[in-house]
Amino acid sequence: MPEPGAIKVLLMTYKVAVVREVLASQEKVWSLVTDLPRMGEWSPENQGGEWLEGATCAAVGAKFRGNNKNGDKSWQATVTVDVYDAPRKFVFSLKYKEMHLSDWVYEIEPTPSGCRVTHAWVEGPQWAEFAPLGKGISGVDDRASHNHRNMGVTLDNLVKALDTV
16 A cells, blocks of 8 residues: 555656646657756756766666756766656666665656656665765755655746747
């Protein structure tokens, strides 16, 4: 049974997730959420970034270095695309050295009027071990609550951006 407050979408349950109904096609939303260099246009924390190791777009195994900022703290994080199931599911993972810290998930499902977008953050197996260090890097004490707020802003801004695509 899912934990109270969890959201079930596309057969997955997430503790930290935001869902938006969008009046746009899956493909239109997909084109934005998989364009990681543009993520800084709608995320309050991510400032954009660049594909690494010859990658030029999202694909399984592609690496991306994101530039992040929270108040006076700034840092870079490298993520790897783990799932690229167009136009339904996009997942990239954050790892530090050998530690799997978290996954960032976008699930997009069609609805009669457009699509439903779920944006989730999933703690990795070593998150608890890393969290105290993460607070010093980002200035964020409660990463789950912080991400939940920011994911809501990100999806709201993404919806606005869809009007211009």
